[in-house]
Amino acid sequence: MELGIQPVFSDPAHPEQNGRHERMHRELKGECTRPPGHSLQAQQRKLNRFVNEYNELRPHEGLGLKTPASKHEISDRKYPETIVEWEYQKDVIEKYVSCNGLVITGRNAWLFLTTALAGKNVGFEEIGNRIYRIFFREFFLGYADMKGRQVYDIMTYKDELKL
Numbered sequence: 001m002e003l004g005i006q007p008v009f010s011d012p013a014h015p016e017q018n019g020r021h022e023r024m025h026r027e028l029k030g031e032c033t034r035p036p037g038h039s040l041q042a043q044q045r046k047l048n049r050f051v052n053e054y055n056e057l058r059p060h061e062g063l064g065l066k067t068p069a070s071k072h073e074i075s076d077r078k079y080p081e082t083i084v085e086w087e088y089q090k091d092v093i094e095k096y097v098s099c100n101g102l103v104i105t106g107r108n109a110w111l112f113l114t115t116a117l118a119g120k121n122v123g124f125e126e127i128g129n130r131i132y133r134i135f136f137r138e139f140f141l142g143y144a145d146m147k148g149r150q151v152y153d154i155m156t157y158k159d160e161l162k163l
Contacts (some may be wrong), residue, residue: 001139002083009153020062027054086137092123093132111149113141 001007010017030067032051037043049088051108055072059065090095095103113122124134130146142153 001136002086003079004138006139024054086121088121088123088135089125092125092135094121094123096121105146109149111144111146111151113151 124132
């Protein structure tokens with residue numbers, strides 16, 4: 001996200017929303033974990049063989065019976081050497097996410113967000129009735145209900161918050 005890459009979310013417990021990805025995981029699990037390798041090195045060799053076969057040798061129906069490697073194009077875009085600092089708009093309250101995923105919201109008051117953003121600053125934009133939109137950089141993450149000390153991710157319906 002610091003590189004401007006938008007994550008794609010699917011609803012929890014709805015694998016049909018990302019069927020291709022789920023299919024790949026099913027095949028990976030079937031070929032690499034049953035039976036598991038007898039050591040980490042043996043397990044890594046099984047994984048390497050699977051990745052090679054899946055990408056280089058096995059044709060995929062969804063790709064017109066081509067291999068993923070034959071369709072892959074290397075991007076011209078380069079990763080930046082450093083991450084650009086981010087400044088939130090003036091009406092957005094900037095909060096630091098601690099190593100345990102907490103954000104201090106007042107004297108002896110905190111809110112758990114996620115450990116994935118530990119060490120980062122997030123933005124809280126008030127929308128009324130002590131409800132805030134939560135942002136990481138330009139990305140909307142969800143809502144914070146400061147009365148109930150609850151966080152609702154972007155998959156939660158607005159009517160739960162009475163918006």
